[in-house]
Amino acid sequence: MTRIPVELAERSYEILIEPGALASAGDHLGPFVKNGRVFIVTDENVANHILPTLRASLDTGRIAHKEHILPAGESTKSWKMLEDLVESLLEEQIERSDILVALGGGVIGDLVGFAAAIIKRGCKFVQIPTSLLAQVDSSVGGKTAINSKAGKNLVGSFNQPEFVLIDPEVLNSLPDRELRAGYAEVLKYGLIDKPDFFEWCEQNGARVLGRDSNALVHAIAESVSAKARIVAADERELSGTRALLNLGHTFGHALEADTGYSARLVHGEAVAAGMALAFGYSQRRGHCPAADAGRVKAALQAVGLPFDLTSASVEATGQALVGHMMHDKKMQSGRLPFLLANGIGQTFLAPDVDLKDVVDFLDNCR
Structure with a gap:
């Protein structure tokens, strides 16, 4: 596994890169969850190809988890989808000891990162990027946002993840x-x-x-x-x-x-x-x-x-x-x-x- 630090003083975190790492994601998430739960947010395309591997890993690690599957595409980075996701997580009584997992490309990563920034004034989240663009760019650095009628990424915040887990093998299902x-x-x-x-x-x-x-x-x-x-x-x-x-x-x-x-x-x-x-x-x-x-x-x-x-x-x-x-x-x-x-x-x-x-x-x- 390649470990690359993002040096931000007390908010520093690691990017972990390893082929096949998704199958052991439960081991990596364990220290951040403790007694909490994992809320996986993904899209319909990723749910069909990649979510089962993450689900199995969490089950093996006996980590409680729930899933939110959203439509795929840029239109998901919207006020409506943000509202729906936040309200759904609040209805499920998400706590600050829980952790959100953004399993997807840049759209999911941006939306989940922004949701994590505003739910209960800040929840923890992890990026598991499933597109090459997200793996090399949007999952790293803490920029999160949704689109507005005025333009792209105009509503958002800087919100750094707890860590980023990159498995190049998930790209095998990428068009x-x-x-x-x-x-x-x-x-x-x-x-x-x-x-x-x-x-x-x-x-x-x-x-x-x-x-x-x-x-x-x-x-x-x-x-x-x-x-x-x-x-x-x-x-x-x-x-x-x-x-x-x-x-x-x-x-x-x-x-x-x-x-x-x-x-x-x-x-x-x-x-x-x-x-x-x-x-x-x-x-x-x-x-x-x-x-x-x-x-x-x-x-x-x-x-x-x-x-x-x-x-x-x-x-x-x-x-x-x-x-x-x-x-x-x-x-x-x-x-x-x-x-x-x-x-x-x-x-x-x-x-x-x-x-x-x-x-x-x-x-x-x-």
Whole structure:
């Protein structure tokens, strides 16, 4: 088992990575439950493929547990679903000695983490991510949220889990498209400040997406280590360091909004196209060599991820896309900082971007 600490003083916790770890989840949950109960929250897809293994492990460990199975999909991150989940848990008389388990992808992890933050002013929760995107990104770092009519992830809190249990073997049941979408976040860590890791991804992307166990473990461990380091340095995005994790997200969230947060373009695909656009815009501003922007596009294209507006099936005008960006949480005094790059592994925060120039850039990309 690989153990990676997230160093947050008295709120520090571990990320545990091991193939087959789900079957022994009861052993790992035991110390956190003590005399309490486990409330598993998952979605319909995960319930069919993965929940039985967790259920059996808890039964073996004689840990009392209940299950809440929610609809799958981004629409689950809503006020309505949050209300239903919270009211249901309160009706079951959840106590602060109990523990919530988020068994699922980013949607379940975000919803459960936020619910845990507000139930009885704070309950414990554990992340057991079942998608590659959740394993390398959303399950680590304590960002929890639901969506609102105004945009994605605009209602939420920072709430760190007790620990994160990552079993790469659960990815065997993940659809190929979802695996590719998660791989975009893996590439992101190389593009932020680990150029050697990006080069490894260029050479081993096919192995990761082919579900080679060793390649998956390496990709997950490298990604999680990078995120843990950044989160420990800037948990609440106060210094700007953690903002680096949003590479590709400003453009990507606009693409998601334009496609209605639907299955037309899932989050990881939007981030992939967003990273290519960020490097393309960096090239336009004279920061990034054309060769590096080209490598980013090539790496995405090689694994079947969107690498521009066309491959992302987005036809909106630049003005329309920038209009979506105006709802971004990072907006300050009418200005939106962008994550740009001086090259691969050299991402930086640019606070002085002219949105009219972004409109022109996006229109040219069309």
